[in-house]
Amino acid sequence: MKTIEDVCNANKLIEAFHNAQKGCIWKESVQRYECNLLLNTYDLQKSVREGHYSQREFYEFKINERGKCRDIKSMYISDRVLQRSLCDNIITPAIEPYLIYDNGASLKDKGVDFTRTRLEHHLHSYFRENGSNDGFVLLIDFSKYFDNIQHEKLYEMLCDRVPDKEVRKLLKNILEGFKIDVSYLSDEDYQNCMNVVFNSLEYSKLDRSMMIGEKMMPKSVGIGSQISQSAGIYYPGRMDNYCKIVKGIKYYGRYMDDTYIISSDKEYLLKLLNDITDICNDLGIFINKKKTQIVKLSHGFKFLKIHYILTDSGKVLKKLDSGTFTREKRKIKKFRKKYESGEMLYEDIVHSYLGWRGSVKKFKANTRTLHEVDRMFLELFPEYIEENKKERKIYYEDSGRKRKSIKNDPGF
Numbered sequence: 001m002k003t004i005e006d007v008c009n010a011n012k013l014i015e016a017f018h019n020a021q022k023g024c025i026w027k028e029s030v031q032r033y034e035c036n037l038l039l040n041t042y043d044l045q046k047s048v049r050e051g052h053y054s055q056r057e058f059y060e061f062k063i064n065e066r067g068k069c070r071d072i073k074s075m076y077i078s079d080r081v082l083q084r085s086l087c088d089n090i091i092t093p094a095i096e097p098y099l100i101y102d103n104g105a106s107l108k109d110k111g112v113d114f115t116r117t118r119l120e121h122h123l124h125s126y127f128r129e130n131g132s133n134d135g136f137v138l139l140i141d142f143s144k145y146f147d148n149i150q151h152e153k154l155y156e157m158l159c160d161r162v163p164d165k166e167v168r169k170l171l172k173n174i175l176e177g178f179k180i181d182v183s184y185l186s187d188e189d190y191q192n193c194m195n196v197v198f199n200s201l202e203y204s205k206l207d208r209s210m211m212i213g214e215k216m217m218p219k220s221v222g223i224g225s226q227i228s229q230s231a232g233i234y235y236p237g238r239m240d241n242y243c244k245i246v247k248g249i250k251y252y253g254r255y256m257d258d259t260y261i262i263s264s265d266k267e268y269l270l271k272l273l274n275d276i277t278d279i280c281n282d283l284g285i286f287i288n289k290k291k292t293q294i295v296k297l298s299h300g301f302k303f304l305k306i307h308y309i310l311t312d313s314g315k316v317l318k319k320l321d322s323g324t325f326t327r328e329k330r331k332i333k334k335f336r337k338k339y340e341s342g343e344m345l346y347e348d349i350v351h352s353y354l355g356w357r358g359s360v361k362k363f364k365a366n367t368r369t370l371h372e373v374d375r376m377f378l379e380l381f382p383e384y385i386e387e388n389k390k391e392r393k394i395y396y397e398d399s400g401r402k403r404k405s406i407k408n409d410p411g412f
Contacts, residue, residue, distance in 0.1 A: 004166035008048040055177035073222035094161035102253040106229040116253040122251040127314040138261040138269040141291035145257035150284040151218040180217040182338035184210040319365040
């Protein structure tokens with residue numbers, strides 16, 4: 001049985017720091033922590049062993065991700081290190097055996113690409129089994145998923161997998177730090193706050209002088225911590241098991257709060273949605289009725305920003321959302337201005353664009369749109385053509401004919 005020593009062991013904490021610093025080693029706070037790594041590790045270890053550890057308040061900010069505003073709760077590096085050690089050494093190994101294979105988020109060797117590949121595999125398998133593309137897909141989305149995960153229910157679920165009392169105590173301590181101050185609510189509203197959708201974005205707009213600590217709401221795990229990611233993949237486990245084990249559904253997959261279920265029977269999916277709604281109501285999470293829908297496979301549907309169509313020949317067409325290219329065009333224009341003002345280096349701009357291009361070029365249905373973005377990039381950054389003019393020439397395919405588009409090879 002794993003104990004608290006598997007979390008606060010000095011070697012584990014140092015390893016957790018090296019993992020936690022990836023992607024943010026440039027931050028001053030991370031560099032300061034590393035300068036006194038052994039001393040900071042000792043202090044963190046001592047506070048956990050003696051029961052004095054207390055998670056500090058979050059640094060909250062907003063980001064705009066693919067046109068969607070998100071409220072982020074960033075933690076101090078010491079808190080991130082402890083959560084990393086806790087999740088890597090205790091939580092993840094404890095819950096992973098109880099997760100279905102088609103739960104594709106925040107696990108080793110899984111992720112967005114894994115889930116997209118599984119969905120494509122399920123579509124091909126469905127066609128082979130039924131011999132046609134006649135069928136439906138149920139798409140389920142949750143409203144403010146992370147904002148409405150309830151602490152007590154999450155704690156009970158994790159305690160079933162984590163027997164050590166000291167680890168449970170630490171886990172409860174961490175969840176306490178996520179509580180929301182709702183002192184502005186009336187007594188009646190406070191009694192019912194666990195039964196209504198909480199929106200952290202709207203909450204962040206409220207006057208902070210009303211937050212006096214009299215009424216605390218034990219739900220929401222925010223976005224930005226590892227314990228939140230672990231909660232996100234494990235919390236709706238009852239829904240996963242009900243669909244995959246109890247109902248024996250083969251064509252099912254979930255990525256955090258996005259779920260798909262494929263079936264030839266629309267009525268069956270409607271009844272299944274009612275059962276899933278009951279499970280989610282018991283967990284305190286809310287199904288987004290606007291985004292939850294049943295769609296014909298032949299008509300196409302969007303999942304994880306990709307538009308899928310199962311054709312009558314069994315081929316799966318995949319097309320990126322047009323907003324992906326619109327946002328990149330806007331970004332290129334901003335990059336040009338920042339380059340001219342000296343805010344960005346030319347090499348960083350090229351690396352950014354080529355990285356984005358590499359992620360989208362595999363979607364052949366968007367080839368023509370991608371070439372339009374290429375042309376804009378080359379018009380705004382003719383320096384790139386000069387650098388690569390000795391390379392091979394580029395040709396674009398247009399209705400089966402090869403048409404020379406740019407004299408000098410841009411290196412794409």
